[in-house]
Structure formats: structure tokens, C-alpha cells
Amino acid sequence: MSKRSNSVDLFTNKVMNYMTDDFILVEKNELVKTTIEKLRKEKKSTVIIQENEKMIGIITEKDILKRVAFSADEKTKVDQVMTHPVKFVYEDDLLFHAVGKMRKLNLNHLPVLDMSLKIQGMIDMNTALQAELGDVVNQIDKMTYDEQDVSGLIKIKQQQVILANNMLVRNAYPGDISYLLSFLNNVIYRRAIRLAEKRVGEKNIIEKIPEYSVIVMGSGGRMESFLHPDQDNGIIYETNNEDPKKVDLYFNELAKDFTKTLDDCDIPFCKGDLMASNPLWRKSVSEWKNQITQFLDNHTPQDMRNIDMLYDFRSIYGKKELAENLKIYLNEKLHEKKLLKFLYFSEEQSDAAIGFFGQFILEKNDKENLGLLNLKHTGTLPLVESIRLYSIKHKVTKISTFERLNELNKLKVLTVDEVDFFKNAHRFMSNILLKNQVERTKQGLTIKNFIDPKTLLEREKKVLKIYLKQIRKLKQRVRVDIGEEYF
Structure with missing residues (x-):
């Protein structure tokens, strides 16, 4: 290499x-x-x-x-x-x-x-470091505007497409590009939160602000974002001697402020309201633990979807120990209650877009995307979900998909060849997605996760079908393996 x-x-x-x-x-x-x-x-x-x-x-x-x-x-x-x-x-x-x-x-x-x-x-x-940067210095300058100003954050966000394109041209690993895009989003998050702290602090809602952690979930939590992801965030805070109602009011105002700033910076509001401005995703440590227990006790489809959405979270600001503590609690409860089968059911609808006869399964219901292939939700996502379920079962605490694959190999859940295959599958699909998103931006079109398989080279179509077939088999294997212990 x-x-x-x-x-x-x-x-x-x-x-x-x-x-x-x-x-x-x-x-x-x-x-x-x-x-x-x-x-x-x-x-x-x-x-x-x-x-x-x-x-x-x-x-x-x-x-x-x-x-x-x-x-x-x-x-x-x-x-x-x-x-x-x-x-x-x-x-x-x-x-x-x-x-x-x-x-x-x-x-x-x-x-x-x-x-x-x-x-x-x-x-x-x-x-020496400056000498190595060469023609990249100008690009760095464009991504380090005054981060204390919202207009500067907007410019950082706008540079993501240019950066992704340049790295694709340089044959950078798709995982590295996704990590960088996630990192830049975290930069915007952190500055948005600090701006919110300043503005909300001027309202004098409470005298002493509790320690807290802002978390991001989903692809952002795994550091695997593509271009233009929406917001998936929450807040975990400690309790202190302040009035609990005032504490929640403070964090509600904080959440509304920084999520609005993120939306202004083109990290849009989550359509499913998976944001700290929703009380469901903004709680004290003890309230979070009670809510997780309630989700698992009820284990309704929606409860398990909530667990599924929460699981891949990481702290990006504040006291990270709060997030680490909650992660440990979540894992312990999942194993204690043996509810992996219900978590599997919450993900059962997502599967690789490949038919019995080896044909691509294309969109039939969404009028805007008729005849297109959703390469995230029927490509990378079923792979990510399968690896996550195996990781939960085998108590793997890593967050990123590639780290989880490595750990599953050490535990002999997956062979070296299988890990290599699924890493390459993830890279291949991510590369197609990123190229498609960059190209749509150049054409002034909305960024989305759908691709037209007709635009792929014949070799790309064949390789993609091979990967999708194996991801579908992995999904079936996960069901069987989890069923042996939990069904």
C-alpha cells in the first residue's frame, strides 16, 4: 500500500x-x-x-x-x-x-x-511542519475563520464540500474523509455551544451551572458522517443544589440556542426531533438511567428504536465522564435484560438492496427518488447495524465500525478475511456516496444518499452487488447468532 x-x-x-x-x-x-x-x-x-x-x-x-x-x-x-x-x-x-x-x-x-x-x-x-504543508496552507486558512462568530462557522461548513472533493482527488481513504467531516461538525458544535453558554448565561437563570456533557449520536458519534447530516444530539448533566426546574430551564434554553446555531450553519434540525431541545434527549444522569431502564422494561418497537439511536454516542463537549458512565450503564442493562432480539427487530427493516436474482432493489415509493438506490440506508447502514449488534453481544465498547470489526476479529467472532471484506465494502460504498454528494453539490442539487446505479461503471456494479449480497448474508447470520442465545 x-x-x-x-x-x-x-x-x-x-x-x-x-x-x-x-x-x-x-x-x-x-x-x-x-x-x-x-x-x-x-x-x-x-x-x-x-x-x-x-x-x-x-x-x-x-x-x-x-x-x-x-x-x-x-x-x-x-x-x-x-x-x-x-x-x-x-x-x-x-x-x-x-x-x-x-x-x-x-x-x-x-x-x-x-x-x-x-x-x-x-x-x-x-x-518543518509548515514546509510539509505545501499547497494545503491556503485551504487550512479557509477553514479556520473566527470560530467565535456564526458567520465564521458557516464558512467552515461551506468548506467541507471543497475539502471532501480535494481529498477524493488525492485518493484519501473514505473513512478518513468521513472522520474529517465529523470532526469539522464537532468544531462547529463546540463553538455553537460556547456561544450559547455566553448568551444563556446572561439570562441569569441559575447561579451555579452543573457539570454537563453534550453528546452526538449515530454517524456523528461513530465519526462516520457523510456530507450534510442532520442533528442527532443530547445533553447529560449532573444535579446540584439548584432548583431542578431552573436547571432544566437553563439546559432547555442552552439546547434551543445551540441547535438553532447549528441549523443556521447548515447542520439542519433533526426531522425526528432527536435533539437536546427535546426533553427526551436532555436529562440529568439519574433521569437518563431511569429512562434507559424504562425503555428496556417496556421494549416496545419505539423504545428499542430510541435505544438504537442512542447507542452510538460520544461526548464532544463538557465532562466526558458523564457520557462514559452512561455508556457503561446502557451496556450493563442491555446484557442484564437480554433484549438484543428486540433491538434486532428495530433494525429488521433495513437490509441490503439486492434481490434474490442479484438485481438492485430500487426505490418504489418515494416519488422524488423513484428508480434510485439508497446506498446509505440499504448499503452502509445494514452493515453498520450488524456489526453494532455483534459488538453489543460480545461487549465490545469501541464506537467506530472499523474499531468494532478489529475487536470482533480478536474475539474470533469474525475472521481476518471477513473483517477485510467488510472494511472494503464500507470503503467502496462510502466512496461512491461521497463522490455522488460532491457532484450533486457542484450541480447545485440537494445532497442526498440516493444514487443512480446506471451511472456506475459495469465493474462498479458487479463489485457493489458482491458487497450487498454478503451484507445481506451477514444480516441473516446476525439474526441466527442472536437467536441462539436470546430467542
Whole structure:
């Protein structure tokens, strides 16, 4: 397999893989004099000032040379000369995002934080990295507008099609493109939420805001989004001494604000109302657990669809431990109650679009898409659902489809050849979908998941039919395997 270009690596590697420990931590009352001595002794270049384990300021070598050395005396404390608020990136941000932010802000260093806003490391801009970027620098600049402004977020969203097209031309892996599209959506999410926090905070609904986590579900949770997905999100929050009604009012206002911003940025409202603005998807930790238990106790078709929609979730903002705790609870309850058969029934209607005689099964009811093939809902989705059901049964905790496939191979549920086959099937269909979506955008048409199989090459048709046949067989196999234990 040929090595991917530097530009593709730039758009797929995470900040956490590039960060260093080139910093020291000091409390805000530390004297500048002793801080500089400590900096030199440990041979670091950046000072992070913290209060209650949260970053509140930064001092760099450049600050010391140009500003601090001339203004500080023996009694000057670091919080008197620090730069604040501090610009930063998250540890799971992608490398290009950090590079673009440093270029825009003319910075040589950026702190790297986790979602609880605790310092994890530093990332620095160096000449070697810039030299490797080549013609991609201009594209990075276009995707790092002022993220505190909604117009900047809209421009980031608009760049997704251009970026997807360029990466397809460079023969990037479809999974990498989907990951990048999901990441950019998460960037917009996080900035939309922070804008909402500021606006809703001005309403003074509650005095102390509980810790909380914003989650995304479905393809966004798996980091497998195509172009133009709608919103699938929720909120998990802790309880505190505040009035529960006021707490819910605060999070209701927060949810309405950030989901409206997302819609303005062309991440549209979910038609099924699978959003934090719906109380069903916005609850305290204990309420979430009670609701999950209720879904599983009732196990009606709608209850199991709700579990199905919830299962592939990840925290993209706030206290991620809340999401991790809920994920553990959900998995434990699913196994305790042995309800996988009902979860299977909720997905039974989605199947690979291939008939008994090897013909494509095309749309017959939707007038707008008559004669077309829904390559997501009757292609990638039944594959994803089958792998998810196997993962639940065998207690695989990974979220992405490829990670789940790897784990299922380790557990000997699937062979090496089967894992390779289904990964290639997912890549092949994703590539067709992404190319079709980009082409429709170029023509000014609405992005959708339907393709016209007549536009495929004969070789592509044959390969697609092979993949769809095996996905249908996998779906049947899942039913049998789950039936042995649960039916």
C-alpha cells in the first residue's frame, strides 16, 4: 500500500499525537521571578497559569523577552502579567485545525486541553511542519475563520464540500474523509455551544451551572458522517443544589440556542426531533438511567428504536465522564435484560438492496427518488447495524465500525478475511456516496444518499452487488447468532 501524502496525514492526524510537555504549571499567586527561574531550570518555553486545576492564563518565552522582563519587579505575580483568556485546542482536534489557528492568531504555541479543560500538553508551530504543508496552507486558512462568530462557522461548513472533493482527488481513504467531516461538525458544535453558554448565561437563570456533557449520536458519534447530516444530539448533566426546574430551564434554553446555531450553519434540525431541545434527549444522569431502564422494561418497537439511536454516542463537549458512565450503564442493562432480539427487530427493516436474482432493489415509493438506490440506508447502514449488534453481544465498547470489526476479529467472532471484506465494502460504498454528494453539490442539487446505479461503471456494479449480497448474508447470520442465545 502506498504511503499517503503529507496533506492527507495533516487532515487525519490528531493533535494529541503531536503535543509536547514543553510547559510548566504554576498557580496564579506564584511570583514572576521564581517562575522564570523554574522555567529555565526545567528548560521549558511556556508557563501555564492555573486556578483550581483550570487554565486561566499563559506566558510564553516571547512574552518574557518582550513584555514581562521590563514590567515585572520582585513582587509581581504571574496573574498580573499573563495573557488571558487563553486560545487553545482540544486533544482530539485534528492537526490542521491547530496549525490553522496558530497561523490565524500568529502564535507559536497552543495549549492542548481535554474536554474537562485540563491541560494535556502543548503543540507548537515549527518550520518543518509548515514546509510539509505545501499547497494545503491556503485551504487550512479557509477553514479556520473566527470560530467565535456564526458567520465564521458557516464558512467552515461551506468548506467541507471543497475539502471532501480535494481529498477524493488525492485518493484519501473514505473513512478518513468521513472522520474529517465529523470532526469539522464537532468544531462547529463546540463553538455553537460556547456561544450559547455566553448568551444563556446572561439570562441569569441559575447561579451555579452543573457539570454537563453534550453528546452526538449515530454517524456523528461513530465519526462516520457523510456530507450534510442532520442533528442527532443530547445533553447529560449532573444535579446540584439548584432548583431542578431552573436547571432544566437553563439546559432547555442552552439546547434551543445551540441547535438553532447549528441549523443556521447548515447542520439542519433533526426531522425526528432527536435533539437536546427535546426533553427526551436532555436529562440529568439519574433521569437518563431511569429512562434507559424504562425503555428496556417496556421494549416496545419505539423504545428499542430510541435505544438504537442512542447507542452510538460520544461526548464532544463538557465532562466526558458523564457520557462514559452512561455508556457503561446502557451496556450493563442491555446484557442484564437480554433484549438484543428486540433491538434486532428495530433494525429488521433495513437490509441490503439486492434481490434474490442479484438485481438492485430500487426505490418504489418515494416519488422524488423513484428508480434510485439508497446506498446509505440499504448499503452502509445494514452493515453498520450488524456489526453494532455483534459488538453489543460480545461487549465490545469501541464506537467506530472499523474499531468494532478489529475487536470482533480478536474475539474470533469474525475472521481476518471477513473483517477485510467488510472494511472494503464500507470503503467502496462510502466512496461512491461521497463522490455522488460532491457532484450533486457542484450541480447545485440537494445532497442526498440516493444514487443512480446506471451511472456506475459495469465493474462498479458487479463489485457493489458482491458487497450487498454478503451484507445481506451477514444480516441473516446476525439474526441466527442472536437467536441462539436470546430467542
